[in-house]
Amino acid sequence: MSLLSVRHLTTEFYSGGRWLEAVSDVSFDLRPGEILGLVGESGCGKSTIAYSVMRLLAKNARISGGEVWLGDVNLTAADDGRLQDLRGSRLSMIFQDPMTALDSLFTVGHQVIETLQEHLDLDAAAARARALELLRQVGIPAAEERLNAYPYQFSGGMSQRIALAIAISCQPQVLIADEPTTALDVTIQAQILHLIRRLMVEEGGTGVLLITHDLGVVAQVCDRVAVMYAGKIVEFGAVESIFSDPLHPYTQALLNSLPSQGIKRGALENIRGRVPSLDDRPTGCRFHPRCPHARDICRVEAPPLLRRAGGQEVACVLYD
Amino acid sequence: MRRIRALRDRLRLWQAASRSAFLGGTIILVLVIITATVSLYSPYSPEAMDFMAPLSGPTGAHLLGTDNFGRDILTRVLYGYQISLAVALGSVGFGLAVGVALGLLAGYYGGLIDNIIMRPMDVLMAFPAIVLVVALTGFVGREISVMVLAVAVVYVPIFARVMRGSTLEVVNELYVEGARARGASHLRLMLRHILPNAIAPVLIQASILMGIAILLESALSFIGLGTQPPDPSLGLMLSEGRSFMQQAPWMVVAPGLAISIAVLGFNLLGNGLQDLLNPARKGGR
Numbered sequence: 001m002s003l004l005s006v007r008h009l010t011t012e013f014y015s016g017g018r019w020l021e022a023v024s025d026v027s028f029d030l031r032p033g034e035i036l037g038l039v040g041e042s043g044c045g046k047s048t049i050a051y052s053v054m055r056l057l058a059k060n061a062r063i064s065g066g067e068v069w070l071g072d073v074n075l076t077a078a079d080d081g082r083l084q085d086l087r088g089s090r091l092s093m094i095f096q097d098p099m100t101a102l103d104s105l106f107t108v109g110h111q112v113i114e115t116l117q118e119h120l121d122l123d124a125a126a127a128r129a130r131a132l133e134l135l136r137q138v139g140i141p142a143a144e145e146r147l148n149a150y151p152y153q154f155s156g157g158m159s160q161r162i163a164l165a166i167a168i169s170c171q172p173q174v175l176i177a178d179e180p181t182t183a184l185d186v187t188i189q190a191q192i193l194h195l196i197r198r199l200m201v202e203e204g205g206t207g208v209l210l211i212t213h214d215l216g217v218v219a220q221v222c223d224r225v226a227v228m229y230a231g232k233i234v235e236f237g238a239v240e241s242i243f244s245d246p247l248h249p250y251t252q253a254l255l256n257s258l259p260s261q262g263i264k265r266g267a268l269e270n271i272r273g274r275v276p277s278l279d280d281r282p283t284g285c286r287f288h289p290r291c292p293h294a295r296d297i298c299r300v301e302a303p304p305l306l307r308r309a310g311g312q313e314v315a316c317v318l319y320d
Numbered sequence: 321m322r323r324i325r326a327l328r329d330r331l332r333l334w335q336a337a338s339r340s341a342f343l344g345g346t347i348i349l350v351l352v353i354i355t356a357t358v359s360l361y362s363p364y365s366p367e368a369m370d371f372m373a374p375l376s377g378p379t380g381a382h383l384l385g386t387d388n389f390g391r392d393i394l395t396r397v398l399y400g401y402q403i404s405l406a407v408a409l410g411s412v413g414f415g416l417a418v419g420v421a422l423g424l425l426a427g428y429y430g431g432l433i434d435n436i437i438m439r440p441m442d443v444l445m446a447f448p449a450i451v452l453v454v455a456l457t458g459f460v461g462r463e464i465s466v467m468v469l470a471v472a473v474v475y476v477p478i479f480a481r482v483m484r485g486s487t488l489e490v491v492n493e494l495y496v497e498g499a500r501a502r503g504a505s506h507l508r509l510m511l512r513h514i515l516p517n518a519i520a521p522v523l524i525q526a527s528i529l530m531g532i533a534i535l536l537e538s539a540l541s542f543i544g545l546g547t548q549p550p551d552p553s554l555g556l557m558l559s560e561g562r563s564f565m566q567q568a569p570w571m572v573v574a575p576g577l578a579i580s581i582a583v584l585g586f587n588l589l590g591n592g593l594q595d596l597l598n599p600a601r602k603g604g605r
Binding site: 080084086087088092093100102103115166167 | 430431493494495497498499500501502503504505506508512513516517
């Protein structure tokens with residue numbers, strides 16, 4: 001059973017007079033009680049997937065193919081009113097920059113209460129009590145006083161805790177976290193990740209879609225991970241197996257380019273070439289111009305994502 | 321005692337946040353109070369003529385002198401303020417309500433709705449304000465209500481444009497996206513999140529347009545299309561006093577200064593408002 005099911009999702013952006021694919025034929029399932037990592041370089045389409053699922057795409061973007069199911073609701077076909085009901089209640093999101101994700105004109109208490117009252121049938125006193133409880137849950141000290149504080153009076157880490165409190169306020173089934181710790185320093189990052197893990201997954205059985213470019217974050221909290229390159233998932237599987245036995249040349253190269261601790265080595269490994277831009281995607285396998293194992297067939301044929309022995313899925317002809 | 325001190329501290333913060341808004345607000349408040357209550361304390365009626373003392377200079381009986389009919393100028397200035405402030409508040413209030421609503425809708429929805437709303441605004445804006453106001457008052461009538469409406473018609477596109485611009489800026493902010501991700505409806509997004517965050521430039525514009533409304537009313541009355549004699553109006557007083565500038569300069573100086581003070585008050589208020597509307601400045605870091 002899956003909470004969220006993304007089926008052949010394709011999302012395009014309108015630019016320079018034509019539609020360009022940012023996400024191409026992406027499918028995955030999110031199960032209850034798991035954290036699914038979505039990793040890739042900037043511009044690989046991982047945030048676009050998040051915005052497609054939330055149906056919060058900018059005006060110059062559209063979902064041109066595929067479906068997204070939240071339980072038995074087809075999100076890609078839902079109207080505005082239905083989406084408004086679902087967002088914040090069954091489907092929540094937190095963003096990269098917590099400092100600007102809160103409205104600076106209202107107290108944080110007001111913003112937590114607003115969401116509670118939008119979705120739950122609570123009177124003012126009950127909503128306030130629940131807001132206080134939420135702030136305590138996410139570890140805000142002196143929560144009672146802080147309810148009346150404005151967002152500018154909080155640090156980045158504290159703001160992200162508030163954003164998290166709002167996101168979990170209605171006990172969502174799915175939480176999308178778009179680079180939730182990128183703007184925070186490392187110790188705060190670990191605290192927030194553990195908070196997400198504890199509050200969402202262990203207590204609530206929520207599924208979390210964690211978008212990040214940081215493999216360290218993936219290793220720390222994710223159960224499964226999807227590796228994306230140029231709008232496609234190239235490898236998908238359990239975190240342990242992907243870290244111990246990466247199959248796709250891109251995943252291998254990514255892991256190789258991580259600085260390792262202790263051992264003194266020469267220059268850091270890198271992946272030669274650069275990420276192709278949206279209007280200049282290579283034919284066949286999109287990684288072939290940068291792939292050390294590229295063959296002739298890679299230039300013409302895009303390999304499908306197929307399950308290999310060990311349960312890992314990979315899109316590469318090396319394993320045919 | 322502690323409460324008084326807390327209150328005083330808060331007052332001091334506000335003052336520090338914007339002396340100019342404080343000063344401007346005080347000027348406006350004082351003007352509103354003394355003109356609203358003028359009939360309670362003034363010994364003269366604005367139309368009462370003292371035939372014994374026409375064109376009298378400032379004296380104990382007539383603090384700012386009298387005009388050519390012997391009417392008390394101070395009294396007429398204060399009654400004139402009533403009309404000026406009514407026109408300013410009425411036209412800005414009306415223009416603000418309609419303009420903000422239109423600008424918000426245009427900026428929020430964009431596309432076709434934006435065009436349907438803003439293109440007629442562009443047409444309205446193409447007319448010089450004074451021409452539009454003269455045409456409307458000349459065509460419809462010379463009552464105060466017509467004057468208020470005419471000025472409001474000039475103001476609606478100005479407010480709509482400012483509001484649309486600042487809405488466009490705010491609508492892409494992450495906190496609006498965040499509110500949307502929490503399930504806020506279009507109406508809620510517009511009224512609770514975008515409106516308060518986008519309104520500051522509009523309010524500043526409003527306070528400046530208040531001053532301009534007073535000038536427009538004066539100009540209209542000056543050329544005979546606004547307030548009609550014998551009603552006291554600052555512009556009309558200027559116009560009447562023009563012929564007596566040599567013998568009785570106070571006839572133009574008093575209403576002229578009166579106009580300047582009101583306009584100054586509104587402009588000071590406008591300049592200072594932005595600081596007070598920003599909570600990050602209010603409490604200090």
